[in-house]
Amino acid sequence: MAPMQRIRRTYRQFLGATLMLVATTLAAPHQAAAAVAEPTIVGPIPVTTTPGVGQVRNYPFFATEPQFNLTLAGYREEEFFIEGTASRYQTPSMADAILISSGHNYRTSMIVRSPVDPAKFNGIVLVEWVNVTSGYGVDLHWHYSREFLTREGYIHVALQTQRVGVQQTTTGLRDWSPTRYSTLDVTAGGTINDDSLSYDILSQAVQAFKGANKAKILGPLQPLAVFAVGQSQSATRLTSYYNSVHPLHRVVDGFLVQVSGGPFRTGIAEPMIRVNSEREVALGGAATIRQPDSNSFRSWEVAGASHVDYFWLMTRAAYAQRDGETPPSLACTPEPGSHVPLRFVLNAGYHHLKRWVLDKVPPPSAEPIQVTSISPLVIPRDANGLAFGGIRQAAIQAPTATNRGDQPGITPGCSNLYGQHIPFSDAKLQQLYPTHLAYFMAVKQAVAQNMAQGFILADDAKEILGYAFNSAVGTGRPVPIH
Numbered sequence: 001m002a003p004m005q006r007i008r009r010t011y012r013q014f015l016g017a018t019l020m021l022v023a024t025t026l027a028a029p030h031q032a033a034a035a036v037a038e039p040t041i042v043g044p045i046p047v048t049t050t051p052g053v054g055q056v057r058n059y060p061f062f063a064t065e066p067q068f069n070l071t072l073a074g075y076r077e078e079e080f081f082i083e084g085t086a087s088r089y090q091t092p093s094m095a096d097a098i099l100i101s102s103g104h105n106y107r108t109s110m111i112v113r114s115p116v117d118p119a120k121f122n123g124i125v126l127v128e129w130v131n132v133t134s135g136y137g138v139d140l141h142w143h144y145s146r147e148f149l150t151r152e153g154y155i156h157v158a159l160q161t162q163r164v165g166v167q168q169t170t171t172g173l174r175d176w177s178p179t180r181y182s183t184l185d186v187t188a189g190g191t192i193n194d195d196s197l198s199y200d201i202l203s204q205a206v207q208a209f210k211g212a213n214k215a216k217i218l219g220p221l222q223p224l225a226v227f228a229v230g231q232s233q234s235a236t237r238l239t240s241y242y243n244s245v246h247p248l249h250r251v252v253d254g255f256l257v258q259v260s261g262g263p264f265r266t267g268i269a270e271p272m273i274r275v276n277s278e279r280e281v282a283l284g285g286a287a288t289i290r291q292p293d294s295n296s297f298r299s300w301e302v303a304g305a306s307h308v309d310y311f312w313l314m315t316r317a318a319y320a321q322r323d324g325e326t327p328p329s330l331a332c333t334p335e336p337g338s339h340v341p342l343r344f345v346l347n348a349g350y351h352h353l354k355r356w357v358l359d360k361v362p363p364p365s366a367e368p369i370q371v372t373s374i375s376p377l378v379i380p381r382d383a384n385g386l387a388f389g390g391i392r393q394a395a396i397q398a399p400t401a402t403n404r405g406d407q408p409g410i411t412p413g414c415s416n417l418y419g420q421h422i423p424f425s426d427a428k429l430q431q432l433y434p435t436h437l438a439y440f441m442a443v444k445q446a447v448a449q450n451m452a453q454g455f456i457l458a459d460d461a462k463e464i465l466g467y468a469f470n471s472a473v474g475t476g477r478p479v480p481i482h
Contacts, residue, residue: 036207036251037200041216043080045180052322057177060111061137062319064146073150074116080217081184082159082208083107086200088192091244094265097199104188104197108166109173109181110205111158112217113142113150122153123224124354125209127252129202129234130160136172136325137165140231140308141258143315144343145350151459154350155221159205161198161237163187171325198237199245202228206251225253225357227350232307235261235274242272254357256349258342259307263289264297271296271356273349273363277305277342278387278405279419281369282379293365298352300366300455302345303390304403306419310337313418328418332411338403338419340395344460351457364454366391385422391455394464397446398439399432400424400473429473436474443468 048058051065060079064070070077086106089097115121126149130137139158142149149156160166166173166184173181186201187193206226208217230238235257242255243265255272259280264272274297280286281301293299308316313328313336320327330336352363370389372378379387385402395403402422410420424432433439447464450456456464 034248036203036249037084037086038211038213039082039084039204039208041080041082041208041213044078045081047079056179057323058179060109061173061176061181062139062323063111064113064142067315067318067322068146070113070150074120075113075150076116077111077113079109079111081107082110082201082205084204086197086204088196089199089245090196091199091240094243094263096247097244100196104192106186106188106197106201107184108160108186108201109184110160111139113146113156114218114221115150115153115155118220120153121155121221122354123222123358124350125155125157125223125226126229126350127157127159127202127206127209127226129198129228129230129238130158130162130165131231131234132162132164132168133233134171134326135164135168136176137162138316140312141229141346143312143319145346148343148347148350148457148460152351155218155223157205157209159202160184161186161201162195163193176323176325195237199241202241203245203249203251210251225354226251227254227256227353227357228252229256229258230261231258232260235259239264242268246270254353256346256353258346258349260284262286262299263291266294266297268296271298271353273298273353274300275342275345275349276301277307277309277338277419278303278340278369278379278390279305279307279417280405281371282377282404282406283416287369287371287374287377290368295362298363298365299368300345300349301369301390302340302342303369303387303392304338304340304396304405304419305342305345306336306338306340306403306405307417308337309342309419310339310421311341311343313337328415330418332407332414332418334410334420334422336407336410336414336418337421338405339401339421340393340403344393344456344464345391347460348455348457352454366453366455384424391450391453392446393450393456394443394446394468397449398442398468400429400471430476433474436471439471439474440465440468 051059051063085103087102088100091097128139128141166186209226239261258275261274276286317327355361367389404420407420447461
């Protein structure tokens with residue numbers, strides 16, 4: 001063989017071996033991930049009664065309609081029961097989960113909201129770990145962002161994973177509607193009551209949208225990625241999942257948590273976005289567990305926002321009253337419920353997480369809320385009582401009230417999750433905004449900055465500007481409190 005031929009053959013052999021090594025290295029994390037069991041899907045479960053009408057409740061708990069018109073949005077809402085055998089895990093901090101035992105029977109609910117027209121589906125399935133702090137399951141991500149999610153073509157799944165949501169006396173699904181939910185059980189027949197099955201239930205629910213069950217749930221819709229989302233208590237559970245259970249399976253493609261969560265383990269490839277309100281910084285210890293943004297992590301803090309805002313409190317109250325659950329109490333002074341919206345920043349979070357996962361375009365980084373001391377915690381404030389730093393929406397940059405995430409001086413016994421809203425006097429508003437145009441231009445400037453930074457999307461910007469345009473601020477007329 002001629003020398004040049006030997007050189008070429010050697011080069012081809014070397015190149016082939018190198019490419020194989022690279023491919024093996026890139027695939028290694030996925031090959032090492034343990035397979036997730038395929039659950040059984042039952043349904044869709046028939047709906048035979050109208051929400052809020054009569055004593056027999058044979059409809060999904062907190063069913064979206066008629067409070068929000070899914071039909072007009074081109075969506076359907078269907079409930080499925082998901083069942084199988086789940087494994088039980090210990091979740092040590094910042095370390096892989098430890099398998100305790102397997103083969104525990106479970107059956108639970110997931111409500112699926114999906115576009116009727118396949119062409120509208122954007123490829124993303126959001127599986128929400130339903131929050132059970134209220135003694136019943138609430139899918140806050142859906143309530144906050146349903147307009148955005150239906151507009152943009154997401155699939156949203158409300159998944160019940162915990163004992164309180166399913167089996168809490170009186171308020172859990174089984175007691176709320178024995179007709180519909182009497183067969184549900186996430187405790188393996190009452191033998192496991194610490195929610196240690198919840199992590200595997202989530203993994204199996206996500207797998208249901210990737211494996212053999214996909215067509216049964218979604219018909220012709222073809223997901224490109226499945227994200228796990230959760231709020232507050234659920235964000236804490238998802239932190240344990242992300243740090244401990246997710247590295248074993250890697251079935252979830254991305255994560256978005258709000259108003260809790262962290263610290264997060266580094267070195268995990270699947271991205272995590274955390275959106276915190278001012279309350280988590282002021283009262284929730286978020287300032288003590290801050291960690292830098294990375295190739296797979298972003299932390300956003302929303303100035304003036306509360307753990308749950310006024311918009312969501314009103315939304316939840318309507319569903320709770322309709323379905324016979326306890327609504328949130330707003331009988332406090334000063335008025336609870338910050339009017340700084342979380343939903344617009346959350347919407348931007350979904351948008352950026354989608355681009356991060358599918359297009360490898362990282363989200364913007366955000367300045368944190370300013371803190372001058374950790375112990376004791378001190379958040380400096382301006383003359384209007386507003387914090388510095390953070391994501392600063394129009395309600396902060398063009399303020400008409402003092403909005404805070406905490407509640408100094410509020411009526412004892414009121415929830416510290418709602419923040420505070422103290423409207424400015426008409427005289428102060430007139431001083432700040434002598435004309436309606438002055439107010440509108442201040443809002444427009446704030447919205448333009450938010451959009452340029454990537455924290456507000458175009459359709460939400462239109463909604464904010466429309467509200468400002470129709471406001472009485474700067475007109476000389478009294479400004480309504482709400």
